[in-house]
Amino acid sequence: MQIVKVLIEYANRTLNRPFSYLYKGNVKIQKGIRVLVNFNHRDIFGYVVDVEETNKTAEELEMESGYQLSEIVSIIDQTPLLDQELLTLLDEVSSYYQAPKISVLQVMLPPSLSPRKSALKAPKIAYDQFYELLDDSEEGLTNKQIELLRFIKQEKRVLKKDVKSKSIADKLLEAGKIHITKEEKRRLKIPDYKYENPPLLTDDQKNVIKEFNDSNDDVYLLEGVTGSGKTEVYLSLSEQVLNSGKSVLMLVPEISLTPMMVEYFLHRFKDNVAILHSDLTPAEKYDEYRKIAKGECHIVVGVRSAIFAPLKNIGLIILDEEHTESYKQDTLPFYHAREVAIMRGKYNHAKVLLASATPSLESRARGQKNVYHMLYLTKRINNQKLPTTKIVNMLDYRNIDRDSYIFSHALREAIHATLSRNEQVILLINRRGFSTHVNCRECGHVFKCPTCGIALTYHKSDNMLKCHHCDYVEPYPEVCPECGSRHLLKTGFGTEKIQDEVARLFPNARTLRLDSDSAKNKSRIPETIEAFRKKEVDILIGTQMIAKGHDFPDVTLVGIVLADIGLSMPSFRSNERAFQLITQAIGRSGRKEKPGLAIIQTYMPSHYAITFAARQDYELFYRKEMEMRKLQFYPPYAYITSVTVRGRNEDSVIENTYQIVDFLNDEFFDEAQILGPTTPYVPVDMGFHLRSILLKYRDPAKARVILAKMLDLFGNNSQFELFVNVDSYNF
Numbered sequence: 229m230q231i232v233k234v235l236i237e238y239a240n241r242t243l244n245r246p247f248s249y250l251y252k253g254n255v256k257i258q259k260g261i262r263v264l265v266n267f268n269h270r271d272i273f274g275y276v277v278d279v280e281e282t283n284k285t286a287e288e289l290e291m292e293s294g295y296q297l298s299e300i301v302s303i304i305d306q307t308p309l310l311d312q313e314l315l316t317l318l319d320e321v322s323s324y325y326q327a328p329k330i331s332v333l334q335v336m337l338p339p340s341l342s343p344r345k346s347a348l349k350a351p352k353i354a355y356d357q358f359y360e361l362l363d364d365s366e367e368g369l370t371n372k373q374i375e376l377l378r379f380i381k382q383e384k385r386v387l388k389k390d391v392k393s394k395s396i397a398d399k400l401l402e403a404g405k406i407h408i409t410k411e412e413k414r415r416l417k418i419p420d421y422k423y424e425n426p427p428l429l430t431d432d433q434k435n436v437i438k439e440f441n442d443s444n445d446d447v448y449l450l451e452g453v454t455g456s457g458k459t460e461v462y463l464s465l466s467e468q469v470l471n472s473g474k475s476v477l478m479l480v481p482e483i484s485l486t487p488m489m490v491e492y493f494l495h496r497f498k499d500n501v502a503i504l505h506s507d508l509t510p511a512e513k514y515d516e517y518r519k520i521a522k523g524e525c526h527i528v529v530g531v532r533s534a535i536f537a538p539l540k541n542i543g544l545i546i547l548d549e550e551h552t553e554s555y556k557q558d559t560l561p562f563y564h565a566r567e568v569a570i571m572r573g574k575y576n577h578a579k580v581l582l583a584s585a586t587p588s589l590e591s592r593a594r595g596q597k598n599v600y601h602m603l604y605l606t607k608r609i610n611n612q613k614l615p616t617t618k619i620v621n622m623l624d625y626r627n628i629d630r631d632s633y634i635f636s637h638a639l640r641e642a643i644h645a646t647l648s649r650n651e652q653v654i655l656l657i658n659r660r661g662f663s664t665h666v667n668c669r670e671c672g673h674v675f676k677c678p679t680c681g682i683a684l685t686y687h688k689s690d691n692m693l694k695c696h697h698c699d700y701v702e703p704y705p706e707v708c709p710e711c712g713s714r715h716l717l718k719t720g721f722g723t724e725k726i727q728d729e730v731a732r733l734f735p736n737a738r739t740l741r742l743d744s745d746s747a748k749n750k751s752r753i754p755e756t757i758e759a760f761r762k763k764e765v766d767i768l769i770g771t772q773m774i775a776k777g778h779d780f781p782d783v784t785l786v787g788i789v790l791a792d793i794g795l796s797m798p799s800f801r802s803n804e805r806a807f808q809l810i811t812q813a814i815g816r817s818g819r820k821e822k823p824g825l826a827i828i829q830t831y832m833p834s835h836y837a838i839t840f841a842a843r844q845d846y847e848l849f850y851r852k853e854m855e856m857r858k859l860q861f862y863p864p865y866a867y868i869t870s871v872t873v874r875g876r877n878e879d880s881v882i883e884n885t886y887q888i889v890d891f892l893n894d895e896f897f898d899e900a901q902i903l904g905p906t907t908p909y910v911p912v913d914m915g916f917h918l919r920s921i922l923l924k925y926r927d928p929a930k931a932r933v934i935l936a937k938m939l940d941l942f943g944n945n946s947q948f949e950l951f952v953n954v955d956s957y958n959f
């Protein structure tokens with residue numbers, strides 16, 4: 229008999245330990261497979277972490293332990309799901325992020341292989357069936373049968389579903405002339421791109437590649453201004469690595485927003501590329517995953533979770549736009565793809581290349597200390613100039629167009645001039661909806677989300693009030709629910725309002741809006757981007773979705789309608805985020821032959837995040853922001869971890885958070901700054917109350933020990949749940 233230790237599928241702290249089950253069958257159970265087990269009278273998934281042979285009977289075991297072990301219900305997998313590297317990575321990630329192993333497994337594996345019960349209904353392997361020739365003698369066959377037999381012989385094999393006359397094929401099968409073979413099918417349909425000869429590299433690109441090749445360092449940070457040709461560097465390096473017999477992992481922030489990157493890789497490397505992103509169906513993910521695991525593809529292009537792709541013999545890992553926060557998962561296990569990339573790089577002796585026009589401060593600071601090897605591309609391709617920029621002070625009424633409180637004279641005139649040259653405009657406003665606040669003029673009542681407590685945004689297209697944090701919606705009311713007044717005031721503006729305003733001021737311009745409302749329908753993103761690229765649209769209006777990565781040759785004006793949004797958010801990262809967004813947005817202008825212009829409207833015209841972004845001067849911003857971080861003891865000068873307590877009863881949540889703060893103060897002594905309990909920006913989550921603690925410290929190894937102890941002590945309470953977010957981005 230075998231005693232099988234399994235992790236069960238609930239990624240809950242209190243259940244974060246192996247449970248024992250018996251197996252009396254003949255199969256030798258292997259570590260790393262999934263089994264079905266009974267837990268609390270339900271059949272759920274378990275992941276086998278250990279197996280012991282025993283000669284004792286079930287009765288003897290029960291006598292020993294004092295309780296009855298139940299039996300495994302069934303075995304799901306024949307072979308282990310992870311290879312040795314990924315098993316090691318599983319341990320490393322779950323220990324670095326203090327996360328339950330099962331939660332790491334659930335992000336590592338595609339839905340069909342995930343240790344959760346929904347996998348039972350997940351897609352299975354699909355096959356294509358073919359007719360193939362066995363015997364080409366034609367004696368005794370009818371003319372029709374001979375015709376099909378010769379066709380199959382000539383084609384070598386024919387897809388079964390392409391043969392119309394099934395009865396004739398059946399006769400040939402019966403007569404033993406042909407047989408059916410099957411082959412696994414790839415459900416993701418990839419267009420057949422033509423190979424394009426790469427452009428000749430510029431001297432700058434060659435120099436970067438040479439420096440990369442000549443060095444033995446592990447991790448590189450490529451700081452390259454917008455339009456400096458970073459993509460071509462990725463492609464060249466990838467080609468080298470493939471030629472040396474190794475494989476390449478290429479991460480991008482979000483594929484639907486940057487379809488060009490995938491296309492570049494498909495053009496160059498064709499069938500050798502597997503694609504992993506969140507818009508794939510579970511069936512497509514499963515096929516891509518198996519193709520990678522079987523070694524049929526040597527390049528993976530994918531988003532955050534693709535960092536766990538079962539690629540073997542990795543020679544290079546690239547993170548494009550490495551500063552992007554979507555690389556950090558903000559739910560369990562709270563991992564950051566950059567850290568995981570470095571772990572995998574070490575194991576594989578592979579180089580890791582991080583790249584951005586606006587690197588994260590953390591990465592740039594590691595570059596400064598030579599932990600990462602800095603590489604630079606300081607000029608645009610063909611020495612194309614960076615755009616001319618103009619900051620417009622919106623506090624000065626003389627700058628504002630009387631006819632529109634949203635647009636300045638400068639921006640309105642520039643849009644006009646650009647359109648009359650038949651060139652294109654991007655307008656960025658990093659807020660969706662029509663107006664951001666609705667309140668009653670009589671009694672002052674503010675419309676807020678009942679679950680999150682944050683102000684509701686008015687959306688004109690469907691006349692609804694929406695919460696931008698959860699999915700709460702309500703129809704826009706006629707009267708104030710508090711006092712019955714009809715005088716409701718809408719203030720603040722978002723993308724919808726800008727689109728209205730543009731339609732009013734430029735009635736002949738063709739506009740499209742791209743934000744997460746318009747992108748609810750997934751195919752809208754590529755359609756919008758494609759329409760803009762083909763110049764079927766003159767003005768593209770959108771949120772940060774339109775700021776990144778795109779390469780539109782005819783965009784010569786970028787208007788940042790209100791640069792201050794975000795700067796007033798209560799986070800130490802808000803300057804960095806604003807700088808990155810403005811710099812990236814400006815970088816969309818004037819990328820090909822025509823010179824570009826960018827106009828930045830702001831109420832804070834002398835804020836350094838805005839002035840340095842206008843100058844496209846990352847290095848100056850970096851130095852200034854580093855001084856601020858040093859003063860305030862924030863990353864990169866400190867490590868941070870947030871601890872969130874979540875429970876039904878608010879008083880008990882507060883009480884317990886205080887106890888945890890006390891514990892942490894005792895343990896860290898004076899080696900950490902502990903802030904809290906604080907009430908998060910969104911204080912309630914699906915009826916659960918939240919309180920947070922922020923830890924700032926210098927010694928991550930010590931913190932890991934203390935956090936583990938904290939989880940042991942407080943993590944098993946039925947009144948509340950604890951979430952530990954190492955290197956948190958939520959503060």
Ligand code: ADP
Nearest residue numbers: 427428429430454455456457458459460609779
């Ligand atoms: P980045 O990612 O650095 O912002 P891209 O990789 O998008 O910049 O490159 C900007 C533009 O320059 C693209 O249109 C690209 O096709 C072009 N380009 C890149 N390298 C070369 C080269 N060696 N010769 C000619 N054009 C190039």
Ligand code: ZN
Nearest residue numbers: 668671708711
């Ligand atoms: Zn009122």
Ligand code: ZN
Nearest residue numbers: 677680695698
């Ligand atoms: Zn809400």
